[in-house]
Each structure stands twice: as structure tokens, then as C-alpha cells.
Amino acid sequence: MxxxxxxxxxxxxxxxxxxxxxxxxxxxxxxxxxxxxxxxxxxxxxxxxxxxxxxxxxxxxxxxxxxxxxxxxxxxxxxxxxxxxxxxxxxxxxxxxxxxxxxxxxxxxxxxxxxxxxTSRLAHTSRFEGLELPDVDVSQEEVLGQTFSWREIIAIWEDNSEQNNLKKVLSQNGIYIQRSEDGKSRYFGSAYGTGGIIGRWMTHLGFLGDAHHLNLYILENGYNSITFSVIEFMEGTNSEIIQKESMWKKTFGTINKGPYNGIQLNKN
Structure with missing residues (x-):
């Protein structure tokens, strides 16, 4: 058809x-x-x-x-x-x-x-109040393989309707990645507390990265250059989730304990 x-x-x-x-x-x-x-x-x-x-x-x-x-x-x-x-x-x-x-x-x-x-939608959360937000189809549930912009994340977070399946799915714990659009600069993180992955993403947005090398990348390039994706959802203890996060960092070589280089955005 x-x-x-x-x-x-x-x-x-x-x-x-x-x-x-x-x-x-x-x-x-x-x-x-x-x-x-x-x-x-x-x-x-x-x-x-x-x-x-x-x-x-x-x-x-x-x-x-x-x-x-x-x-x-x-x-x-x-x-x-x-x-x-x-x-x-x-x-x-x-x-x-x-x-x-x-x-x-x-x-x-x-x-x-x-x-x-x-008639564009505006954010009402105090930190982002007045920010113009995109329309997001929150009724969908498929997130694996999808990328989200920072404005889309805020739009999903602020939507408290019963139809907001995206927020429910993204509120699970697991592993996520923030990366540049070309995929060269990457940061892996994990969520194992209240709010799940989308709650962790909102923390990043509220504190300009909320991680040393990632902070510098955001200050240098802005969040418009970053996409957010779920790597996997995971049930388990905090230590088990952190251990899985460490595996992903090692697999993709994103750890840089030295000076900021704009590519490896995990400090540890």
C-alpha cells in the first residue's frame, strides 16, 4: 500500500x-x-x-x-x-x-x-518555564532504537495524561547513552532510582550534563548537538545495574580518566 x-x-x-x-x-x-x-x-x-x-x-x-x-x-x-x-x-x-x-x-x-x-506548547516546570516544546506522540511504547532530543524529553516528562505510555516506559531503570549526532562523542549512564531513565535524563538537563566530561561537551556544543537513547532496560540491584553500565563503557571505550578530549565523555 x-x-x-x-x-x-x-x-x-x-x-x-x-x-x-x-x-x-x-x-x-x-x-x-x-x-x-x-x-x-x-x-x-x-x-x-x-x-x-x-x-x-x-x-x-x-x-x-x-x-x-x-x-x-x-x-x-x-x-x-x-x-x-x-x-x-x-x-x-x-x-x-x-x-x-x-x-x-x-x-x-x-x-x-x-x-x-x-499555539505552541510551552513548558511549565519552573526550571524550563516558557520553553517552547515539540509535539510528541506519547501514546507509543517503542523506545529501543529511538533517539530523543532534549526538548522532546521535557515534553514527555511534563505530559501527565493517561495516554503517556512513553513516560511509563522510560521511567524504568536501565542503561542509556547520550551521544553526538555523528556518534563520535559518547556518554553511557545508568538509572536505578526514582524516575528511572527519564528521571535521570531530566537531572542531566537540569545540571548541564551532570558529569565532568559531559558537562564540558555540553558547554562547548550545547544540548542541541546531543541525542538520548535507551540501551537496555534492566531489573536488579543498584550494583548490578552499575556493573552493566561499566560493561557498556568498556565495550565502547568511552572512559577517559585524563584531560577532556571531546570524544570519550565518561570520566570513570
Whole structure:
């Protein structure tokens, strides 16, 4: 079904308006569907989907529940809308390319862009109060193999909704890595207390690294140059988790007991 969805997104111009996050192929499900997931954006659109729901297919926009109301109402005013929910708008017609083109024209409107940007989510935690945060799909549970920016971590941490599965998953103990985008500079850490891995990440953000060489790297390059990832979740005693952390440091050679070199960010 991607051979149908992607040409629609490309030809309509929707694909060029967003950065691709991931493709999800669910064509083997009882109701086949595919998802073109996009990276955080001010429209708060999370994905474009195509569902093979007999007897007709339908095109779906999957979005954040707090998408700008003016944008949402404008999209829902299109005559092809057949269903709407807290997180989605479904469209059905003979010509899916025309639907996508109409949506692209709405999103390109200067008025829609200004309205969407004006309703950005702001942090409320005192240390980060007023900081503009990206939209994150907190309903997902897959974190292994994923990278997170520092702004996304704060957005996940501050979301206290029941749908926040990401925070629940990231609140487990385990081993994590902070690294430069090119992967050359790396820091391994562990979490074995209250708040789990995301709690430990928030400590790092609150204290500019919270580790000697990592502090210097952050001061030199800023947190925009760093990505956060979970290496593994782990149950066990504090000493067992620390021992596993030490194994990862040795495996990847990230320990530097000497002067700061910008590459090996673990002091011990």
C-alpha cells in the first residue's frame, strides 16, 4: 500500500512539508493499513495513513489532541471528511491525490501557519518555564532504537495524561547513552532510582550534563548537538545495574580518566 500512499504524498507536496520519521507497514493485519510517520512539527500532525477498510479505502491524518482548533476545523470542513476523533480525521473519495492536494494547500496558508505557531506548547516546570516544546506522540511504547532530543524529553516528562505510555516506559531503570549526532562523542549512564531513565535524563538537563566530561561537551556544543537513547532496560540491584553500565563503557571505550578530549565523555 505504500506504492499508493507515497506517490500521493509526494505529488501533492505533503511529503516535502514534513520530515519523515518512520514508515509502518501493517498490510498483514486483518484490516490492512500503512503509516507515514513524520517528525515533530508546529501543525502537530503526526502521520498520514492509508487504510484498506472494505469496501473502500480511506485516508487518515493522525494528529495531536491539542492541534490548533482553527486548523482542525478547516481540515474538517473539507467535504471528503467521513469520520473524526480526538486523534484523527478520516477522508474518503474517489481521488485521494485531490484530497492530499487540498490538505497541502490548507497547510501552506500563511494564516494557518501563523495560527499553528501561535499555539505552541510551552513548558511549565519552573526550571524550563516558557520553553517552547515539540509535539510528541506519547501514546507509543517503542523506545529501543529511538533517539530523543532534549526538548522532546521535557515534553514527555511534563505530559501527565493517561495516554503517556512513553513516560511509563522510560521511567524504568536501565542503561542509556547520550551521544553526538555523528556518534563520535559518547556518554553511557545508568538509572536505578526514582524516575528511572527519564528521571535521570531530566537531572542531566537540569545540571548541564551532570558529569565532568559531559558537562564540558555540553558547554562547548550545547544540548542541541546531543541525542538520548535507551540501551537496555534492566531489573536488579543498584550494583548490578552499575556493573552493566561499566560493561557498556568498556565495550565502547568511552572512559577517559585524563584531560577532556571531546570524544570519550565518561570520566570513570
Amino acid at each position: 505504500f506504492d499508493v500512499l507515497e506517490p500521493i504524498l509526494t505529488t501533492s507536496g505533503l511529503a516535502s512539508m514534513f520530515k519523515l520519521k518512520e514508515r509502518y507497514d501493517k498490510t498483514n493485519e486483518s484490516t490492512p493499513w500503512v503509516k507515514y510517520s513524520v517528525k515533530p512539527n508546529f501543525y502537530k500532525i503526526r502521520a498520514f495513513e492509508l487504510w484498506d477498510n472494505e469496501p473502500k479505502r480511506f485516508f487518515r491524518i493522525y494528529h495531536a489532541p491539542d492541534m490548533n482548533e482553527y486548523l482542525k476545523n478547516t481540515l474538517m470542513s473539507l467535504p471528503e471528511v467521513v469520520k473524526k476523533g480526538t486523534y484523527f480525521i478520516d477522508f474518503q473519495a474517489a481521488d485521494y491525490l485531490q484530497i492530499a492536494t487540498n490538505i497541502a494547500e490548507i497547510l501552506a496558508s500563511e494564516e494557518i501557519i501563523q495560527e499553528s505557531k501561535a
